[in-house]
Amino acid sequence: MSKSLAQKAIEVAARQYGDRVELLFHPQCFEQAGHFAGTDRARIDALVEVANDPEIDAVWLARGGYGACRVAEYAIPQLHEHARAKKWLGYSDAGFLLAGLYKAGFSQVAHGPMPVDLIREDGEQAVRRGLAWLVDGAASALERGVTPGHPNLAFNLTILSQLLGTPLEPKLEGHVLMLEDVGEYMYRIDRYFYHVTSNAHVRRAAGIRLGRCSAVPKNDPDFELTEEEVARFWCERSGIPYLGRADIGHDSDNKVVPFG
Numbered sequence: 001m002s003k004s005l006a007q008k009a010i011e012v013a014a015r016q017y018g019d020r021v022e023l024l025f026h027p028q029c030f031e032q033a034g035h036f037a038g039t040d041r042a043r044i045d046a047l048v049e050v051a052n053d054p055e056i057d058a059v060w061l062a063r064g065g066y067g068a069c070r071v072a073e074y075a076i077p078q079l080h081e082h083a084r085a086k087k088w089l090g091y092s093d094a095g096f097l098l099a100g101l102y103k104a105g106f107s108q109v110a111h112g113p114m115p116v117d118l119i120r121e122d123g124e125q126a127v128r129r130g131l132a133w134l135v136d137g138a139a140s141a142l143e144r145g146v147t148p149g150h151p152n153l154a155f156n157l158t159i160l161s162q163l164l165g166t167p168l169e170p171k172l173e174g175h176v177l178m179l180e181d182v183g184e185y186m187y188r189i190d191r192y193f194y195h196v197t198s199n200a201h202v203r204r205a206a207g208i209r210l211g212r213c214s215a216v217p218k219n220d221p222d223f224e225l226t227e228e229e230v231a232r233f234w235c236e237r238s239g240i241p242y243l244g245r246a247d248i249g250h251d252s253d254n255k256v257v258p259f260g
Contacts, residue, residue: 001029001037001062001116009115012127021135026050029062036067040074043067047075047097051083058134059083061090061097063116068096073167076100087134090114092182092250095159096168102153102259103170111154111178111248112141112256122252133256143178143247143255145209154178154211154248154257161192164199170259173204176243178257179231180211182250186223189213190230197238207241212249 006025013023028046031038038046051059075097087108088101094114101109113130117123132138146152153172155163157179163169179196181189196202213227225233228245235242247255 008118040070043071044075048078051079054082058087061094061114064092065094068093072097072100076104092156095155099170100168110256110258113254120252126252141256143257151175151260157181157192161195172201174206176206178209178246180249181213183215185217193234197234207243209243209246211246
């Protein structure tokens with residue numbers, strides 16, 4: 001996370017809420033250790049510190065959370081009641097952490113925009129939407145299919161495929177799963193859908209809704225099937241209801257989906 005992007009997010013929050021909101025970035029956000037924002041130890045310690053701080057009301061993942069699978073399983077057992085009282089928001093690789101939190105009984109976990117979305121065209125609207133949910137629980141920020149009492153989960157398709165069968169896998173039965181992806185070849189999307197819909201717990205889900213699959217590389221020869229045709233194919237083969245499209249994705253239109 002660049003300091004200039006963090007400052008821009010702070011300015012967006014100030015314009016939207018004035019002195020009602022103070023947006024803070026832990027120094028760890030600006031570290032780098034190879035591909036990651038600091039070492040595993042630094043990221044675990046920062047997450048636990050912020051989550052357990054009673055003066056902080058919410059944890060907003062700054063970026064996609066590369067390496068969240070290296071952090072979540074070790075950080076979550078260290079979180080106490082102050083962490084459970086907070087809202088948690090993020091998406092993409094952060095899905096590993098969000099899944100683990102939901103499994104651990106955290107009640108205010110959601111898939112939705114992050115500060116890094118400011119790099120996107122019209123990204124400020126995404127950041128303002130994320131803030132609206134974090135600060136006010138605004139219904140206008142929610143994905144249109146989210147209704148009170150209706151259990152939902154939302155993940156990047158690749159991340160869900162890779163967290164199945166791990167200690168971070170949450171309860172999936174009875175939930176509507178909203179799935180999106182970015183930058184994956186169609187043959188990989190097909191492969192991930194095979195794996196996801198073959199899972200016994202997913203097969204007891206209430207259904208699958210497909211978000212946007214963006215920046216799909218061109219395949220040679222052409223894969224021919226669209227992402228929705230692939231989703232319908234695997235849902236039909238596995239007996240999972242296909243429930244249509246969902247308004248989520250790696251873009252500035254990404255809506256908030258609270259878990260549960």
